Amino acid sequence: MSIVEKIDVVTKLSKADFASDQEVRWCPGCGDYAILAGIQKVLPELNTPKENFVFVSGIGCSSRLPYYLSTYGFHTLHGRAPTVATGIKLANPELSVWVITGDGDALSIGANHLLHLLRRNINVNILLINNRIYGLTKGQYSPTSEQGKVTKSSPLGSISGPVDPVSFALNAGATFVARAIDKDAKGLQKILKQAAEHQGASFVEIYQNCHVFNDGAFEAATARDTKDDATVQLVDGEPLVFGSKDKKAIVLDGLEAKVVSVNTESLPDNALVHTTGSDNEAYDALLSSFQHKGLPLPVGVFRQLRKPTYEQGMIEQQQSSIASQGQGNIEALLTGGSYWFHE
Amino acid sequence: MSIVEKIDVVTKLSKADFASDQEVRWCPGCGDYAILAGIQKVLPELNTPKENFVFVSGIGCSSRLPYYLSTYGFHTLHGRAPTVATGIKLANPELSVWVITGDGDALSIGANHLLHLLRRNINVNILLINNRIYGLTKGQYSPTSEQGKVTKSSPLGSISGPVDPVSFALNAGATFVARAIDKDAKGLQKILKQAAEHQGASFVEIYQNCHVFNDGAFEAATARDTKDDATVQLVDGEPLVFGSKDKKAIVLDGLEAKVVSVNTESLPDNALVHTTGSDNEAYDALLSSFQHKGLPLPVGVFRQLRKPTYEQGMIEQQQSSIASQGQGNIEALLTGGSYWFHE
Amino acid sequence: MIEVSKAEATNREVLEEVTILFSGDSGDGIQLIGDRFAYSSSVKGNDISCFPDFPAEIRAPAGTTAGVSGFKLCFSSEPILTPGDHLDAMVAMNPAALKQNISELSDNGILIINSDSFKEKDCVKAGYQENPLKTGELDRFRLVEIPLTQLTLDALSSLNLPRKKALLCKNMLSLGVVCWLYERPIEELENWLDAKFGKQHLLSEANKKALHSGYNYADTIELFDAGFRVPKANLPKGRYRHITGNEALALGAVVASIKCKRELFFASYPITPSSDVLHSLARYKNFGVKTFQSEDEISAMGAVVGASFAGNLALTSTSGPGLDLKQEMLGLAVMAELPAVVFNIQRAGPSTGMPTKTEQTDLLAALYGRHGECEVPVLAPSTPADCFTMAIEAFRIAVTYMTPVIVLSDGYLANSAEPWQIPTDEDIDGFSVANLPAQSDGALFQRCPNTLARSWVLPGQKGLEHRLGGLERDYDKGAISYDPDNHFKMVLTRKEKIKRISQDISPISADEYSGADVLVVAWGSTHGALHTAVQQLKSEGYAIDHLHLRNLNPLPEGLGDCLRRYRKVLVAELNLGQLNSVLKNHWSIETEVLQKVSGMPFKIDEVYQHCKQLLTDNSQ
Amino acid sequence: MIEVSKAEATNREVLEEVTILFSGDSGDGIQLIGDRFAYSSSVKGNDISCFPDFPAEIRAPAGTTAGVSGFKLCFSSEPILTPGDHLDAMVAMNPAALKQNISELSDNGILIINSDSFKEKDCVKAGYQENPLKTGELDRFRLVEIPLTQLTLDALSSLNLPRKKALLCKNMLSLGVVCWLYERPIEELENWLDAKFGKQHLLSEANKKALHSGYNYADTIELFDAGFRVPKANLPKGRYRHITGNEALALGAVVASIKCKRELFFASYPITPSSDVLHSLARYKNFGVKTFQSEDEISAMGAVVGASFAGNLALTSTSGPGLDLKQEMLGLAVMAELPAVVFNIQRAGPSTGMPTKTEQTDLLAALYGRHGECEVPVLAPSTPADCFTMAIEAFRIAVTYMTPVIVLSDGYLANSAEPWQIPTDEDIDGFSVANLPAQSDGALFQRCPNTLARSWVLPGQKGLEHRLGGLERDYDKGAISYDPDNHFKMVLTRKEKIKRISQDISPISADEYSGADVLVVAWGSTHGALHTAVQQLKSEGYAIDHLHLRNLNPLPEGLGDCLRRYRKVLVAELNLGQLNSVLKNHWSIETEVLQKVSGMPFKIDEVYQHCKQLLTDNSQ
């Protein structure tokens, strides 16, 4: 089949073409619905034949998502989706491979696999659906739950502080890192598209409201009256400016970020200008620490770097090996070492 | 036994008292010997009864270390030492618990456990002995091996880049993070002592030469003629100054670190002054990125913060629970819910 | 303690026992009313048995069969062991609930439905082609149609609740109806609602109103031909409470810790259906319990091994997939000879399987799931209350023999409640930790001549410093050893140590099992159904016995002889014959198997029929 | 290809076979010379069998018994299967090597020692109270003391090598001596050294000099009364090479991939003694092989499951502890019905155990180590070369039946080399992947009526998009299903699918196993010792047979009947009776067991004696 034909087929697809025949079974009001819709909206725009998409998930409410997409899918084991996705991508680098995972799935039982997938820069898209709770097992605290969280398993409050998914991914060396929010459909779709188009491991944290066990966890960042003050949109090449009425900018003071009011049109010299391609760990760390420093929550793409993918390296080694040793065959294989004749 | 007696006993101990009756079985020339010696030197100085030390390890050449110490010890499973250490410390917070682990043990199979131990801030001391290779399984590349490393399992060079142990620990939220080198006995001992005395999770990366499978990996940082230019010593409150003949300082330029020569006695204004207590992620990231930015390798304590430990939280919850509900007993336990009489 | 109210009623038909099912959407509060009605029945003096059955989804789409939640309850004036096979009555809140469960309702059974939820679209959602109320397919039942939705809204109209909130009280209205039907005083329920929400709370008010309305509705419009009465059962006198298997395991662990005077350390990673053990134990901090929610199952098991090394009574709980993950670390506990207990709450496998359904398919994995020769004792409680006893027994064996122990419960035991006569402190046998050396006595790796257990030397003890590990060690000195003869000796010693436990548990009594035509051998949660079926057959004069094993490794003494005394041995399990293979491995006997692997417990009747067939074949 | 040199010698005693042990410190290059001497013997036309035995430490302290490395080799003019029990000759580079192995040397055996390393302190280090050269304890051997150290230094003096470097050539000097003793031309070794180091390289020069010196020394000073000659064996004509079990597994996997035209994807995490499979496959990139060194065993298995889903032939390799970790993911492969192969190279357990020692203790874990009813086929090669055949067979079964397959090798097979007649492409049976649907044919979850396999639908195929997972799924449509009857049907279907494989493998031939007094049943690496012992007994007229199983699940057809044809069945295993328990589970037969769990293979003699005892008891 020629590429032209393929594209032809692809462009005809719509959101509805990506809905499977399975009834969606999340609780009413669950943020996962919006995320599913966002994905279904973006997939037809990616110029990829439907049969080339593979959605791989672990276990959790969020990890049920692949059942509701009409693409290839694999609902694997708790925490292990990155390993299965790795196998799929290395077996067939042509496929567009996505990982759907939850905060418990990805950062409790599965953080090691996630770390290594990101470090290897395998070209898969990871969507970490963060509701800061274990949904499917009915409401225990997760590694992203805030310290002191009262749940069935922590009646007096959880003792340890949270892991920040974005910092984790940045530190693991992911070449694309972003944060999106279930309720912000436009922003979510834009990021999903960028993630899909990125060559290399893409990581997107998506805030998701668990209506039943952790309702309102992201209230400040989503409520109409607070969100403009509580968040700052990351736009490549643009300054970090936010605020509903009074515009504010984030400036650099030594190695600290600070908020200043900007009433005129001109920004102070030390205003931070966002760049997704800085490859500067200090900037990444600064940005991802806003949240626990009382600064507004950054939403959007944190980092996008172009680096060779693992599968490229793998294919190159195969090719260079064939170039130097010739394409192997059984005779060459079995007589490869030294042998002798017995007469 | 009164405390006075205990201290009395402790101060009488010497290095030799911490050698077990087992013959040390590393290869001749292995850097582990120096690390063992450093530990044996420091333990008598910690004012802790010998029987209160527990050394827990995973599997690897380095993980054999506890056998050679005459303290309590546990040679557990590959990658799992942090979990066992967690259990020991929570079961008996009085004990001085140490984890001995290798780069493969800690960062390949075991990185998830390490992450969570550090995040929880459990008061154990983790010594990650990094030789950038799998020693015990005879020389495959490890997650800290440099990209392109040629080993038995990567005859054409490894494809993915390394994990930096110090960045990993800083990002996981460890409250004490340091780097030491096997060949620098004094520096190592000083850091071990500080780590032991720190309340909370301490993490020390120790560069170790694997004479057999990765000889000379840390040559630049250890050789007499290069080490002063290749490393910078981290001293709390002191500027980052280094260099064998010409003294050089590290200065901050925006969010980048740069090296400048300092010939006079006074330092430039923007010279970085090290502080272990900054609690500034950007600074931590800057410092831990020196290595792959061509800046000198920082050696010493990166971070030391005072935060409540997990076990303190656990004990406080127990106490508050006893305060509010009374010390439990069997009668109270079994009749805790509602019950009735059948007559 | 709640006083039993003495509400009287007249004109009631007396029944020996009733099995009723409450069913509806998982958002309908079915488990809540089921649970509470069970409690009321107990308080009234009935024996009860129940079986909650819920969907895998938190809240599957309303109105679909996938989302149906059920609570089956049998209350009786005779001692009972299972909720029974057939329903005498059923409450179906919607067509999906009806569809899912109607096959279990006996002819002429009472069928209470919410007529407001039988619209066309409701029926379609549930997968009905036609409205079942109209097809006549329900004619063989005593159909009672109640406009529950409307009645609820009407009842609460004065409270000005939002419609959605008000509708949540539907379940209480239906409970009120059922209370009238079976003569349950509603005062006790009112007290409970007050306690739950706070006396003044609007929700307390609303729920009480709905409850009353239901009760009065049934009374006033003479909804039923007659009410029923199930008299008090003749149970031993004493204090009772309800207990589920998971609660019982948690209580047993805490009691073991108090009895042997060592702190309980519990590490676990949530997984259905074991998570309630974690939830229970997390509330017992004032009993010295430490709970640790770990990052995964490996970590939980690792922490348990560490805590055991440091001298705590160490416990973890999990379910199938988690058991797989714990195996390597269990092997370390075997090698290091450290006491630890694993509660494995079996669920339908393999792989993720059907997480909320019950099964007995982890026996072989518990016995053999680790590389190397790596035996551990395995116990299996047979009722929810027995979980309490076996939890304590597991710790006794663990510390006496210095070994990890696996306790196999399952989803059915975990969630089913039964009335439990509360023991006093004195009723419960304690045990002590005998092998804690008082001081440096050089006997570090010496074994107790009876149990073959090594001593439990704890960090912090002066002069006894030593190193444990997963490498083979020298029999005498404990140092690493690669000596071939030593290894063989250690392998045999570890095996023998487990074998010795069989002398320390109840043997199979030759009197009790003196031989007959058929012996039904089984283990775990199937006890009730099997026992009931066998009793039935015995009462009909058949020569049949039922032997229920609680120790699966080692097996009790006398078992081999016992098996040989029967003409036929039927091994009945909710798997493909796992205990059967264990028995055959020990004794070269021919056996019959009764297998069921459907995520559901045995029905009494299927066991009864199967056994009867065997007995009949036999007598030919 | 190397030409066999035709060096002649006179005055040599002709022997049928010789077993020799090279032993010394792990830094002494023992494995190297052993391996090369084995190769020379093969090239000379002998049959050979060898057993390398090395310590757990990379390089344990020099001079201690913990650090002794040994290479045992038997070369023979008759076909042989094991290196034999007793040594005819032994090279001991130091007292520790002597101490560790001397008990195996036959009386009057040749004992070559390095006299320079028998100083007082060397003897003490090895644990001798007195110098064994002086106590007379070696009098019953033909002791040949050679000052190897000094001779080596002298031989290389002209090269001006640092002393340390020069001393590394000691092994070559000793090899030279042995070459003289057994009439090996040293030209072939010289060529090998040139190839290894480069012709001009100083190390090549030094090693050749040492080799020559040893040879000449033995020749000149008439070190031995006489030299020996072991004539050519009567092996089938053809091309041969040496092959270890691990190499054979790797080659088999690549051949399977070429034959069935699907790329090989291999993911593994290093672990002794399986790592060499990784090292081998990493070198086959030009055969389209992808190797992935994962972060742990779970990840390796996960990647394998993913690669299989995407259509590669997917493989992982591991050892005991790693098998434990793979079990959960294996369960997913069972549930998703995806083909995959696991090579498990067993080592002495439990837990970390004795990593470099061999054992057969993972059979039950392979069969039953997963929660739920979760069967997988299990195969066991019986010789190093058989690893090649069984690797291909494993893939054939995996893709034909859409199931993961476990191949159980062990440390002994993994590292032992045997001569292998190299097959040609045509010699090797291929297999094809029959169940790849060509296009959207709606048969996504339909099963092949013969194999019951579902079709292998690969992402990228248009119109066949579907979702796999670990939840139970509907028999017909593949969607998630919680239906009880469906679950039971699926459990039984998965079981039946595995059972059908038994019709697709060689049955036990009733002619060959027609009955006798004793049948020895076994599996895996014990083949050589058992076969040799049984042949010996047969040749002495005893009625005994040996049945070696290569399919452990499902078992081959005809096995049950076969077992019943013998008066006694002896199950011989390097464990506590794991195959035995499998057999007893299938057939209620009485068996005898021969157990050994010492990290070492069976000796022929211990099998011989045990069987003889049984046969004698029998005839009473």
Ligand SMILES: Cc1ncc(C[n+]2csc(CCOP(=O)(O)OP(=O)(O)O)c2C)c(N)n1
């Ligand atoms: C090995 C294993 N351990 C535990 C579980 C139980 N389990 C299922 S989902 C889950 C956590 C889900 O949390 P998260 O990943 O945050 O997903 P959410 O349900 O919140 O979307 C757990 C603990 C499991 N299925 N498998």
Ligand SMILES: Cc1ncc(C[n+]2csc(CCOP(=O)(O)OP(=O)(O)O)c2C)c(N)n1
């Ligand atoms: C579960 C498991 N997988 C693999 C191994 C094999 N193994 C032992 S040590 C090791 C790596 C050791 O590397 P590292 O931690 O860097 O320690 P080093 O030997 O270099 O000190 C591996 C892969 C094992 N023992 N257990």
Ligand code: SF4
């Ligand atoms: S429990 Fe929470 S996350 Fe799960 S489906 Fe319900 S609302 Fe969504």
Ligand code: SF4
């Ligand atoms: S292999 Fe390397 S790390 Fe291991 S003992 Fe030898 S030198 Fe040390």
Ligand SMILES: [Mg+2]
């Ligand atoms: Mg979550």
Ligand SMILES: [Mg+2]
């Ligand atoms: Mg290492």
